[in-house]
Amino acid sequence: MLSKKLSFFLLLAPFVASAPAGSLEQRQGIDTSTHCGQWDTILAGQYTLFLDQWGKDNANSGQSCANFVSLSGTNVAWKNSWTWSGGNGVKSYTNVNLNANLNRQLSNVNRIPASWSWSQSTQGSIVSNVAYDLFTSSRSGGSNENEIMVWLANFNAGPISFNWGADGKPIPVASNLSIAGHSWNLYIGSNGANQVYSFLPTSGTVGNFNGDLNLFLRYLTQNQGLSTSQFLTTVQGGTEATSGTATITSSTFSVSIA
Known part of the structure; x- marks a missing residue:
């Protein structure tokens, strides 16, 4: 005769097997509350939402607030509202950071499939960008040495660059690069700590990106001297x-490393 526990399990099994996709995730839940702390972090699946307001003290006033909206598999939806006044430089980089399969040498990274659909509302003129940010190091888990940015939008901001024109505009080291279904200009400079490679759209914004971020890394290793022995430490x-x-x-945000 079956024990009571086993009988209960067999009675419950059909219900579990027929549960709709995502129901377990819904029971577990994610933190969808709004966070505004300077260094707040929120976990959801394989991601961390960072309230990285590292330049906050340079502003006369303002803050950045963000929250996760939903999580389905590896796709997360999230929102960020910010306002900054006065001061110089970037005030915040609110971002979703990948926590899985990092610290692999670039030679061992096959793909970094990514998708991001986003929209933005503004009040008056703003200075900001929307971008992927990747870092590499010469050792696993080491200090950042190279920063690779893929800008999807540039709102009156500008990339770090070694080269500038007489008009005060940065000069790309390569133009009209066809990568991951879009056209980009590449700028190279230094932020004082890292060599910075910035891919900017040749025109307009990329509100829907669906491509392989590893293609940008391969371009750099094949054409700009980035070593394939470097370790990929950060993807956000x-x-x-x-x-x-x-x-x-951001209605759709998903990234992984294969």
Whole structure:
């Protein structure tokens, strides 16, 4: 005769097997409350939402607030509202950071499939960007040495660059690069700690990105001297905000490393 516990399990099994996709995730839940702390972090699946307001003290006033909206598999929806006034430089980089399969040498990274659909509302003029941000190091888990940015939008901001024209605009080291279904200009410079490679759209914004971020790394290793022995330590996407007021809504955000 079956024990009571086993009988209960067999009675429950059909219900569990027929439960709709995502129901377990819904029972577990994620933190969808709004966070505004300077260094707040929120976990959801394989991601961390960072309230990285590292330049906050340079502003006369303002803050950045963000929250997760939903999580389905590896796809997360999230929102960030920010307002900054006064001061110089970037005030915040609110971002979603990948926590899985990092610290692999670039030679051992096959793909970094990523998708990001976002929209933004603003009040008046703003200075910001929307970008993926990747870092590499010469050792696993080591200090950042190279920063690779893939800008999906540039709102009156500008990339770090060694080369500048007489008009005060940065000069790309390569133009009209066809990578991951879009056209980009590449700028190279230094932030004082890292060599910075910035891919910017040749025109307009990329509100829907669906491609392989590893293609940008391969371009750099094949054409710009980035070593394939470097370790990929960070993969994240978010918005660098300098001044103004805006809300960015990401309905789809997914990234992984294969």
